[in-house]
Amino acid sequence: GIGNCAANPNTACVESFSITTSDGKEVIAKPLSKFPKDAKEFSGKVNSDGSGYAAGLASWIWRAEGDGPGSEHDYLLTGYVQSGGQNRNQSWDDLHVIQFFFEVVPIVRESSSLVKAPEKISQKRVGKNYSEVMSTNYESACFANDTGICLHRRDFPTKSRLKVTLQLPKFISGWLNGRLNKPTVTSAPLSPSYDRVVVDAGPEQNIFAGNWMKKSSLPKLTFKTDAAARMFTGLTNGDNPMSLRDSGEDGALDAYETWAPYLGEKAFAINETWTLSNARVDNPSSCVKKGAGVQGVVATNASAYEATAPTYDKSTGTLNYKVAAPHFAPDGKTENIGTYGLSMSTSLIKCMYGVDQLPTSASISITASDGKERVSTVALQQVGNWVHLSADNFTFSSPTLKIKLNQSAAPASDNSSAGSSAPTKSAAPAAAAAPKISITCVKGKVIKKVIGTAPKCPAGFKKK
Numbered sequence: 001g002i003g004n005c006a007a008n009p010n011t012a013c014v015e016s017f018s019i020t021t022s023d024g025k026e027v028i029a030k031p032l033s034k035f036p037k038d039a040k041e042f043s044g045k046v047n048s049d050g051s052g053y054a055a056g057l058a059s060w061i062w063r064a065e066g067d068g069p070g071s072e073h074d075y076l077l078t079g080y081v082q083s084g085g086q087n088r089n090q091s092w093d094d095l096h097v098i099q100f101f102f103e104v105v106p107i108v109r110e111s112s113s114l115v116k117a118p119e120k121i122s123q124k125r126v127g128k129n130y131s132e133v134m135s136t137n138y139e140s141a142c143f144a145n146d147t148g149i150c151l152h153r154r155d156f157p158t159k160s161r162l163k164v165t166l167q168l169p170k171f172i173s174g175w176l177n178g179r180l181n182k183p184t185v186t187s188a189p190l191s192p193s194y195d196r197v198v199v200d201a202g203p204e205q206n207i208f209a210g211n212w213m214k215k216s217s218l219p220k221l222t223f224k225t226d227a228a229a230r231m232f233t234g235l236t237n238g239d240n241p242m243s244l245r246d247s248g249e250d251g252a253l254d255a256y257e258t259w260a261p262y263l264g265e266k267a268f269a270i271n272e273t274w275t276l277s278n279a280r281v282d283n284p285s286s287c288v289k290k291g292a293g294v295q296g297v298v299a300t301n302a303s304a305y306e307a308t309a310p311t312y313d314k315s316t317g318t319l320n321y322k323v324a325a326p327h328f329a330p331d332g333k334t335e336n337i338g339t340y341g342l343s344m345s346t347s348l349i350k351c352m353y354g355v356d357q358l359p360t361s362a363s364i365s366i367t368a369s370d371g372k373e374r375v376s377t378v379a380l381q382q383v384g385n386w387v388h389l390s391a392d393n394f395t396f397s398s399p400t401l402k403i404k405l406n407q408s409a410a411p412a413s414d415n416s417s418a419g420s421s422a423p424t425k426s427a428a429p430a431a432a433a434a435p436k437i438s439i440t441c442v443k444g445k446v447i448k449k450v451i452g453t454a455p456k457c458p459a460g461f462k463k464k
Helices: 226-230 252-263 346-353
Strands: 013-020 026-028 030-035 059-063 074-084 096-111 119-124 131-136 144-146 149-153 161-169 175-189 194-208 269-273 275-278 296-300 311-313 318-324 337-345 361-367 373-379 381-383 386-395 400-405 437-443 446-452
Touching: 013 059, 013 074, 074 161, 096 161, 175 337, 175 381, 175 386, 194 296, 194 337, 226 252, 252 318, 318 337, 337 346, 346 386, 361 386, 373 386, 386 400
Parallel strands: 175 296
Antiparallel strands: 013 026, 013 161, 030 059, 059 074, 074 096, 096 149, 096 275, 119 131, 144 149, 161 194, 175 194, 175 275, 194 269, 296 337, 311 318, 318 400, 337 386, 361 373, 361 400, 381 386, 437 446
16 A cells, blocks of 8 residues: 555655645645554565565555634545566466556544454465455445444535645556546656656546446447446446446547447536546556656546557648547536546657757647537646646546647757657757737637637637
């Protein structure tokens, strides 16, 4: 698990945690106690090549006194770093870090002598020559529990932002994703094996797409990819009457497209969370370097999304990203409003676009499933060696987001997929930046202002 750095340094842990309230006040949280209090822990070591395993630590409860009204000010900061290996010819490969998950949960306690702590059991794997250590927990109504204590989720403080500093192994992934609102992320080396990752973001909606239906009413489903089909093997062969899948796992978008006609356009449920995890599939871009630490984070409230870095389309010069979710909230009337936030290291975004210099703004084109397009200009916020941008106020079911750098930047001297290249030298002084021009575009009663060095009205709009 991911513990408290003050109690267990030099492993995957939380270094600090704070909350910024709606009035702009930052509340510094303090670690209160580990949970469960008697949880057994073990040491670990992750090497600079990613081999080994992180320590197995208990989660911690942190207190942010003054985060809002009421008597509850505690948060459970929980997660894990998982390592794995393969058994080849009766011999196990070295363990390597493969998966990461982290969550901040505002909690309220319920005390009862009937609540039991979870237990660990060792169980022999059927047909295998080894045993598995598993957790058993019969307190299904609790988010987490210990002897005599049941923890339940409570709401996040209204319009709050959470800032978490984590120490993470470099090899978890170059790309992370999460339920975060307008995230800003930075990462810096801490040691040959670990990075310090700082994430500042608001909690975000988690839109669940789902439905209860009679199996007899379903035809035989055909999935576009094997990855999508594997997600529901237990459901289709009758082993499991219910299937709960991760929004960003391999095949999630293809699976959603197949299931959409049966799920309907009404969300099954919506809650608010603050989570961060690594992509469980390989990134298509060679710019995302394995072992180079965290290079990017994408966040959205969609039910299904691409967990990897956005793909670069050379024909349009855009980074493309797909999301999907039901059009309406559970009430069937309120539209679900989509959000998208992107944080990337400057070296990664330069590599993907094949440029040496970054402009100050980008255009985000959102194409809805009915083909209608909306274009907006957003600022590229640069903090240190990271760039941040966000888009919201778009609707579902399955829009495609395209991000294009607005100003012409100097092309990279080599193939963009090979990594960011060194800046070119020139004896001539740099030319003055082209002045920005503002134009007004009209489409019926809709008026848009477009700003840039050579602004153009979006498709369907006319210059006023």
